[in-house]
Amino acid sequence: MALLEIKNLHASVAGKEILKGITLNLEPGEVHAIMGPNGTGKSTLSNVIAGRDGYEVTKGQVLLDGEDVLAMAADERARAGIFLAFQYPVEIPGVTTSAFLKTALNAKRRAEGKKEIDAMDFLKLVKAKTAVLGMPYDMIKRALNVGFSGGEKKRAEVLQMTMLEPRVAILDETDSGLDIDALKVVSDGVNSLRSPDRAFLVITHYQRLLDYIVPDHVHVLANGRVMATGGKELALELEAEGYAKYLETAA
Amino acid sequence: MKPSLITDHPFGEAYAKRLGVSPWGGNLPGPKVEEWRFTPLRSLAKIAFAPATAKVDAIPNNVPLIAGAARLVLVNGTYRKDLSTVDLGKGVEVYQGKVSAKQGSSLVALNAAYAPQSLALHVTGVAKKVIHIISISAAGSEPAVAHPRINVTAENGSSVTLLESHVGLPGQTYFSNPVASIAVGEGATVRRYVSVDEDSEAFHLATSLVNVAAGGIFEGFHLGLGGALVRQEIRVALTGENAKVHLNGAYALGGASHHDFTTVMDHQVPNCASSQVFKGVVDGESHGVYQGRIHVARDAQKTDARQVHKALFLSRGPQIDCKPELEIYADDVQCAHGAATGEIDANHLFYLAARGIDPETARSLLVEGFLADAVNEINTETVRDLFGSAISAWLKKREVRA
Ligand SMILES: Nc1ncnc2c1ncn2[C@@H]1O[C@H](COP(=O)(O)OP(=O)(O)O)[C@@H](O)[C@H]1O
Ligand SMILES: [Mg+2]
Numbered sequence: 001m002a003l004l005e006i007k008n009l010h011a012s013v014a015g016k017e018i019l020k021g022i023t024l025n026l027e028p029g030e031v032h033a034i035m036g037p038n039g040t041g042k043s044t045l046s047n048v049i050a051g052r053d054g055y056e057v058t059k060g061q062v063l064l065d066g067e068d069v070l071a072m073a074a075d076e077r078a079r080a081g082i083f084l085a086f087q088y089p090v091e092i093p094g095v096t097t098s099a100f101l102k103t104a105l106n107a108k109r110r111a112e113g114k115k116e117i118d119a120m121d122f123l124k125l126v127k128a129k130t131a132v133l134g135m136p137y138d139m140i141k142r143a144l145n146v147g148f149s150g151g152e153k154k155r156a157e158v159l160q161m162t163m164l165e166p167r168v169a170i171l172d173e174t175d176s177g178l179d180i181d182a183l184k185v186v187s188d189g190v191n192s193l194r195s196p197d198r199a200f201l202v203i204t205h206y207q208r209l210l211d212y213i214v215p216d217h218v219h220v221l222a223n224g225r226v227m228a229t230g231g232k233e234l235a236l237e238l239e240a241e242g243y244a245k246y247l248e249t250a251a
Numbered sequence: 252m253k254p255s256l257i258t259d260h261p262f263g264e265a266y267a268k269r270l271g272v273s274p275w276g277g278n279l280p281g282p283k284v285e286e287w288r289f290t291p292l293r294s295l296a297k298i299a300f301a302p303a304t305a306k307v308d309a310i311p312n313n314v315p316l317i318a319g320a321a322r323l324v325l326v327n328g329t330y331r332k333d334l335s336t337v338d339l340g341k342g343v344e345v346y347q348g349k350v351s352a353k354q355g356s357s358l359v360a361l362n363a364a365y366a367p368q369s370l371a372l373h374v375t376g377v378a379k380k381v382i383h384i385i386s387i388s389a390a391g392s393e394p395a396v397a398h399p400r401i402n403v404t405a406e407n408g409s410s411v412t413l414l415e416s417h418v419g420l421p422g423q424t425y426f427s428n429p430v431a432s433i434a435v436g437e438g439a440t441v442r443r444y445v446s447v448d449e450d451s452e453a454f455h456l457a458t459s460l461v462n463v464a465a466g467g468i469f470e471g472f473h474l475g476l477g478g479a480l481v482r483q484e485i486r487v488a489l490t491g492e493n494a495k496v497h498l499n500g501a502y503a504l505g506g507a508s509h510h511d512f513t514t515v516m517d518h519q520v521p522n523c524a525s526s527q528v529f530k531g532v533v534d535g536e537s538h539g540v541y542q543g544r545i546h547v548a549r550d551a552q553k554t555d556a557r558q559v560h561k562a563l564f565l566s567r568g569p570q571i572d573c574k575p576e577l578e579i580y581a582d583d584v585q586c587a588h589g590a591a592t593g594e595i596d597a598n599h600l601f602y603l604a605a606r607g608i609d610p611e612t613a614r615s616l617l618v619e620g621f622l623a624d625a626v627n628e629i630n631t632e633t634v635r636d637l638f639g640s641a642i643s644a645w646l647k648k649r650e651v652r653a
Contacts, residue, residue, distance in 0.1 A: 050605050051604070051605075052601050052605075053597065053601070073604070073610075074601060074604035074605055075603075075604040075605075075607055075608055075609050075610065075613075078604065078605050078606055078607035078608075079607040083605075084605050086602070086605075089602070090596075090598050090599055090602045092599050092602065092603075092617070092620060093620060093621075093623075093624065094619070094620030094621055094622070094623035094624055095616055095617065095619070095620035095623075099616065100603070100606070100616070103603075103608055103612060103616060104603075104606035104607055104608055107606070107607040107608050107609065107612070108607050111607070143620070160606060164606065164607070
């Protein structure tokens with residue numbers, strides 16, 4: 001059984017159908033990349049899986065280990081192991097990164113029947129993880145994402161991911177706004193989490209990221225449908241030829 | 252600008268009759284007085300209050316304490332040496348002073364007429380211990396009124412940190428009418444942190460009169476959590492050049508609680524700065540009021556005066572009234588005010604949910620975060636933590652109710 005199964009998923013926003021029947025199977029240990037032009041439904045797909053309000057699923061299913069994800073509230077999905085690294089992480093004034101991380105970590109631990117992490121262990125963990133990502137440890141004292149540069153926000157997303165150790169991680173254009181050094185650091189962070197029982201859905205606009213996070217499968221999403229699926233060479237082909245051929249087919 | 256008196260206010264009559272005197276004119280501000288427009292005293296006026304007489308033999312356990320502080324306890328306005336710390340440490344002395352019947356608002360006059368004695372603090376040096384003033388109201392079987400009076404005189408170059416907790420015994424109807432007058436001397440620093448967490452049946456109408464001399468620093472913080480009808484009116488006069496005032500506050504209201512924060516920042520001389528950050532969250536059928544007046548006199552050039560009020564609605568039932576007033580007669584000044592109300596941002600909630608945080612915990616985190624802007628202005632760590640915990644406790648109680 002696949003770790004995450006997306007079966008014939010249709011979803012609309014404000015009465016307009018955006019996802020028009022998407023089927024994807026993420027086996028444990030796999031990295032799937034989704035590429036596609038802007039406005040094609042990539043963020044919609046990630047939001048529907050993560051459970052954001054305002055999206056209406058009109059048909060289809062999403063299953064995590066065979067469990068109906070769409071029946072769960074957003075926070076339950078996260079505790080079940082779905083993680084979305086946001087394309088646009090929100091700034092939350094007044095809430096320190098540290099308080100946020102600790103609350104999130106403890107929510108997960110409670111769901112797993114573990115007791116809350118003690119303060120010293122928490123600090124140790126954050127120190128280790130921030131060091132790997134080349135982030136100053138002090139950033140956890142700052143308000144969540146407030147005043148972070150684009151790159152810092154993306155690193156903070158990956159920091160959260162490495163702390164929460166999800167089963168399925170969806171990265172929505174985590175590479176946008178990153179310079180080449182940051183891209184390497186973030187990719188290293190992602191690669192460090194790759195494991196036989198975890199799967200990734202990496203949404204990107206550029207082939208570049210996939211040089212660092214090497215996918216097992218690449219899908220082309222256009223006009224709300226998966227138009228093509230292939231290996232990592234498909235990403236190179238898209239880079240060279242663009243999406244025109246898939247958009248024509250869709251029309 | 253003083254509130255006018257109305258002569259036939261029922262509360263005034265009833266109260267005066269019980270006491271057999273009427274030295275202040277026997278009046279409370281009525282609804283036609285502009286400064287009291289958002290805080291009508293009708294409910295207060297209906298109750299016949301007697302002078303408070305109930306006995307209290309210990310500090311109630313709902314008063315949060317901080318370690319190492321010197322405690323001064325007032326019960327119904329009367330200083331209780333037996334419940335207080337005798338040794339306040341260096342730089343500050345306490346004594347009981349006479350209350351002068353200074354002219355002021357009708358509430359100040361009322362206080363002056365009935366305050367048993369003032370709790371007077373004379374700050375002569377750098378006081379190290381936090382002075383924690385605990386004002387307890389205890390009515391007994393009948394509704395009761397008390398008039399606590401606190402006078403603080405900080406000599407030139409001195410400094411002191413004051414924490415005031417205003418509480419009452421639970422389940423009693425009482426009216427506390429405290430007045431604090433605070434003189435900050437030249438180059439002196441006074442930090443004053445006030446927490447009003449009265450019982451849900453309680454009335455609390457507090458007036459603070461602050462004077463800051465040249466080079467003096469006044470840092471005030473006002474926390475509002477509980478009480479049926481509460482007003483914290485803070486009037487600050489900056490009377491010497493280079494005086495600095497930070498006046499901030501936070502409130503969290505539920506049920507039918509009404510809290511009014513009225514501030515008057517009176518810039519009388521040049522080169523002074525004042526800033527205000529007030530933030531509140533409202534739930535249930537509560538009502539929050541912020542009225543902030545900034546007055547800059549004609550020759551108070553180079554004044555820097557700022558004020559912000561923001562409120563967050565936790566449900567659709569509450570009401571917020573916000574009234575900034577800038578009266579600026581000097582031309583070379585920087586003055587700014589901002590006001591905003593809103594609800595918890597759905598994008599924020601989703602972000603936290605996407606990290607596995609349940610909706611109630613997420614709301615609490617966001618509310619504490621919203622109030623943090625104001626609470627973080629508190630420069631004394633122990634007090635910042637104390638007030639932060641008080642807000643967390645309020646949120647926990649709210650979760651239980653919800
Ligand atoms: N909340 C929303 N309200 C209205 N339209 C939306 C909303 N979210 C997405 N859309 C629309 O759905 C389409 C797909 O958007 P999106 O999923 O963000 O694309 P991508 O991530 O591939 O760039 C776009 O036409 C966009 O305008
Ligand atoms: Mg997108």
